[in-house]
Amino acid sequence: MAGVDGVDPAGLAGGVGGADALGPLADVVLEALRAGAERRDGPLPAGGPDGVERRFAGLEVLPGKGVGAERALRELVGMVAEGAADPADPGCVAHLHCPPLAVAVAADLAASALNPSMDSWDQAPAATALEEAVTRELAGLVYPAAGAADALITSGGTESNLVALLLAREQARGGDPLRVVCGRTAHHSVARAAWLLGLPEPVAVACPGGRMDPQAVRHALAALPGGVPTLVVATAGTTDEGIVDPLPALADAAAAHGAMLHVDAAYGGPLLFSGKLAPRLAGIERADSVTFDLHKLGWQPVAAGVLAVADTAYLAPLHLTADYLNADDDTEAGLPDLLGRSLRTSRRPDALKIAATLRALGREGMAALVERCVEAAEHLAERIGAHPGLRARPGGAGTSTVLFRPAAADALPPEQGDALVADVRRELMRRGRAVLGRAWAEDAPAGAPGGVRKLWLKATLLHPHTAAADFDALLDLSAAPVRPGGAGPACDHGGDV
Numbered sequence: 001m002a003g004v005d006g007v008d009p010a011g012l013a014g015g016v017g018g019a020d021a022l023g024p025l026a027d028v029v030l031e032a033l034r035a036g037a038e039r040r041d042g043p044l045p046a047g048g049p050d051g052v053e054r055r056f057a058g059l060e061v062l063p064g065k066g067v068g069a070e071r072a073l074r075e076l077v078g079m080v081a082e083g084a085a086d087p088a089d090p091g092c093v094a095h096l097h098c099p100p101l102a103v104a105v106a107a108d109l110a111a112s113a114l115n116p117s118m119d120s121w122d123q124a125p126a127a128t129a130l131e132e133a134v135t136r137e138l139a140g141l142v143y144p145a146a147g148a149a150d151a152l153i154t155s156g157g158t159e160s161n162l163v164a165l166l167l168a169r170e171q172a173r174g175g176d177p178l179r180v181v182c183g184r185t186a187h188h189s190v191a192r193a194a195w196l197l198g199l200p201e202p203v204a205v206a207c208p209g210g211r212m213d214p215q216a217v218r219h220a221l222a223a224l225p226g227g228v229p230t231l232v233v234a235t236a237g238t239t240d241e242g243i244v245d246p247l248p249a250l251a252d253a254a255a256a257h258g259a260m261l262h263v264d265a266a267y268g269g270p271l272l273f274s275g276k277l278a279p280r281l282a283g284i285e286r287a288d289s290v291t292f293d294l295h296k297l298g299w300q301p302v303a304a305g306v307l308a309v310a311d312t313a314y315l316a317p318l319h320l321t322a323d324y325l326n327a328d329d330d331t332e333a334g335l336p337d338l339l340g341r342s343l344r345t346s347r348r349p350d351a352l353k354i355a356a357t358l359r360a361l362g363r364e365g366m367a368a369l370v371e372r373c374v375e376a377a378e379h380l381a382e383r384i385g386a387h388p389g390l391r392a393r394p395g396g397a398g399t400s401t402v403l404f405r406p407a408a409a410d411a412l413p414p415e416q417g418d419a420l421v422a423d424v425r426r427e428l429m430r431r432g433r434a435v436l437g438r439a440w441a442e443d444a445p446a447g448a449p450g451g452v453r454k455l456w457l458k459a460t461l462l463h464p465h466t467a468a469a470d471f472d473a474l475l476d477l478s479a480a481p482v483r484p485g486g487a488g489p490a491c492d493h494g495g496d497v
Helices: 020-038 048-055 068-084 103-113 125-142 157-171 188-196 214-223 246-254 270-275 312-318 328-332 350-384 407-411 414-430 466-477
Strands: 150-154 179-183 204-206 230-235 258-263 288-291 305-308 390-392 401-406 437-442 453-460
Touching: 020 068, 020 103, 068 125, 103 258, 103 350, 125 150, 125 230, 125 270, 125 305, 125 350, 150 312, 157 230, 157 258, 157 288, 157 305, 157 312, 179 188, 179 214, 179 312, 204 214, 204 258, 214 230, 230 246, 246 258, 270 288, 288 390, 305 312, 350 401, 390 407, 401 407, 401 414, 407 414, 414 453, 414 466, 437 466, 453 466
Parallel strands: 179 204, 179 230, 230 258, 258 288
Antiparallel strands: 150 305, 288 305, 390 401, 401 453, 437 453
């Protein structure tokens, strides 16, 4: 049926005629994306939550009579683009939120149009074969010398960490419940996974200077009752500071006590693409399982998570039979079994966008992009150090993250100084000028003991085409003065911070 704009709003994207139906709408979407970004004119829409909500006031999502495909897309995509946080803008550096590569987005469009569901081979024949090739390559990235290594595609670090703890729990079946030992800087998903799996609360050990202390891990393992199965969870690229735990020493500690080892490298894992940077992750190959994400330092649209394991036999507990999806006789006849490849049933073919990116860039191209982000962060730390209104956290950049504060905050009592840091961040967001993160960290170099815990602004650089100089305006905006006798930034709400 023809819509009010001549385009069938019920037209299908697949099949021989699907491209003809999708083509005109893709043009509408691209123009709406461009127009929305131009209206936003920055990394974030101005006005805060209320300003964004006002843009949607009066929107009728389910009208009695449809407005047509072109109008619906032009309006909605334009509104969302205008109101988006844009990680392709150099001022959008708050989170592990990457600007996706165009080649990955184009491949994701194809995946959406084809819509294979990765829960049985007869729904996803080619996507199954492609996912096998992708996971084989990614497993080899982590475990280059392990012939039996394997990997799963997940929705991200949270799911990967959940599956890692699940697999460790199943290895320990038959006795006491699995005990998890992690650092106080571990990602929140580790504690949540333990809770979901009915495990005791993890033992969180000290992380002086942000790094997990191997001696504290040894003490924690020794303090547990003898014979209790244990899993040590290390981090390669902490969320707040980008710090890599001392993996070789932690692997030694785990081995000395017969514990399993999982490394959450959701952030830092892609350093393995680079021969120059991979040594920062030395020891990761000794882990039983490793999390890493390609929607961080891999420039994929969400979601593109990976869980790699040293031995494919480790994945056996995930096996499940549902006769309508993987009947035993079908499997015996040679049809691949996908249910043991995920906790999810229906899932998207995320391997397609990953494969397109890896094949387009190759290992050298991926390494170059990772190295640019890391080098840009190191240069940014130097630039902050030379800025009269700012102070970088001692120790420099961690992976591609830099922590810094307005120098004016240090002239105030501690609580007021921290309040100023928080106010600066919120005011920059309210005005749509910058999206900076926030992190509590000791005012001491990474790995050094001591230091007062303070609130810092956080810049996480995941844009592979920026240089440190691109952030000069952001740095100037972040160096806010202080109102006489107060802790808040002297922000003129009609002008810049």
